[in-house]
Amino acid sequence: MQTINVNLGERSYPIHVGESLLPQAGELMRRAGVGERVAVVTDAKIAGLYLKPLEESLHSSGFKVATVLVPEGEEHKNLATVSTIYDRLVGERFDRGSALVALGGGVIGDMTGFTAATFLRGISYVQVPTTLLAQVDASVGGKTGVNRPEGKNLIGAFYQPRLVLIDVDTLQSLPQRELTAGLAEVVKYGIIADPALFALLEENLHDSTALSRELLVHVIAVSCRIKASVVEKDERESDYRAVLNFGHTVGHALEALTRYETYLHGEAVAIGMVQAAAISLRERLCDKAAFERIRRLIFRAGLPAEIPSGVDLRELLKHMEVDKKSTGGKVKFVLCRGIGATAFHWLSPAEIVAALQR
Ligand code: GLY
Numbered sequence: 001m002q003t004i005n006v007n008l009g010e011r012s013y014p015i016h017v018g019e020s021l022l023p024q025a026g027e028l029m030r031r032a033g034v035g036e037r038v039a040v041v042t043d044a045k046i047a048g049l050y051l052k053p054l055e056e057s058l059h060s061s062g063f064k065v066a067t068v069l070v071p072e073g074e075e076h077k078n079l080a081t082v083s084t085i086y087d088r089l090v091g092e093r094f095d096r097g098s099a100l101v102a103l104g105g106g107v108i109g110d111m112t113g114f115t116a117a118t119f120l121r122g123i124s125y126v127q128v129p130t131t132l133l134a135q136v137d138a139s140v141g142g143k144t145g146v147n148r149p150e151g152k153n154l155i156g157a158f159y160q161p162r163l164v165l166i167d168v169d170t171l172q173s174l175p176q177r178e179l180t181a182g183l184a185e186v187v188k189y190g191i192i193a194d195p196a197l198f199a200l201l202e203e204n205l206h207d208s209t210a211l212s213r214e215l216l217v218h219v220i221a222v223s224c225r226i227k228a229s230v231v232e233k234d235e236r237e238s239d240y241r242a243v244l245n246f247g248h249t250v251g252h253a254l255e256a257l258t259r260y261e262t263y264l265h266g267e268a269v270a271i272g273m274v275q276a277a278a279i280s281l282r283e284r285l286c287d288k289a290a291f292e293r294i295r296r297l298i299f300r301a302g303l304p305a306e307i308p309s310g311v312d313l314r315e316l317l318k319h320m321e322v323d324k325k326s327t328g329g330k331v332k333f334v335l336c337r338g339i340g341a342t343a344f345h346w347l348s349p350a351e352i353v354a355a356l357q358r
Pocket residue numbers: 137138140141143237241244245
């Protein structure tokens with residue numbers, strides 16, 4: 001097991017990454033000082049796979065456990081579902097010493113975190129992410145929230161968990177496409193902060209074959225360390241934390257333009273990262289060799305790299321302009337300085353279109 005500490009003063013917490021961690025959850029939560037009444041929030045599919053070992057571990061460490069099942073899917077990440085969680089917590093007479101455990105992917109984690117942030121003005125919660133995407137991104141850093149019909153994550157709070165438990169064994173049941181999509185965020189950490197991680201992925205990602213469990217533990221731990229250090233510098237995204245959005249400006253626009261039906265988030269981000277690297281090349285921040293390494297690694301991971309020819313670039317730009325990072329007709333882009341460092345540039349639509357790759 002590897003442990004990364006997120007250092008945020010009194011809001012500090014550990015992230016444990018390893019194999020067979022679910023059976024140790026009770027003991028690790030005790031050690032982290034989590035109160036004895038807990039509600040595990042999950043959906044029926046994840047419950048069928050992982051609830052039993054988690055519950056057994058919690059019971060044997062003396063926790064009193066309730067389970068709250070929520071419907072599966074992004075379309076249920078809303079205040080109506082959160083309200084059903086509040087109902088259960090009130091019904092079970094949860095108090096300020098009680099805690100929530102988010103068992104699942106990013107949707108469960110964001111929604112459970114938001115419920116914890118707001119119930120009785122804030123109770124503790126533990127993240128137990130079961131997708132690679134949630135393990136390397138959403139479960140770390142305290143962004144919680146729900147969607148509105150007008151847009152994603154419009155309601156939310158920065159609220160840090162008490163503990164993050166990442167058991168790589170939960171990835172065994174993850175469909176290959178989702179695992180590959182999660183790798184996009186791992187590649188992102190290499191590009192924005194860590195040439196050694198990038199080189200390790202270059203050596204080990206052949207034809208998108210799965211990484212060994214040992215290597216997964218390592219790359220997840222390195223990714224979490226990088227995310228933790230960004231969050232430690234700028235917890236509430238006043239500026240610097242936006243480096244984590246490398247590849248996301250084009251990625252979010254592509255996802256929205258295709259109504260979230262065509263791409264998994266990581267796939268859209270993979271395309272967005274290649275486009276951000278192409279813009280970086282055009283802006284002379286990155287040389288051709290670094291750009292080619294990024295494009296080749298995305299390709300070798302089994303991820304898409306180009307904007308499909310059917311996509312109308314003007315429409316894509318419109319979606320970038322309504323993105324929350326834009327202002328004054330220019331879009332704030334996170335660009336890369338080769339591999340391992342970043343820079344922010346404000347770009348006009350013409351500058352963006354000139355660099356986009358089909
Ligand atoms: N997912 C980006 C962040 O946590 O800031």
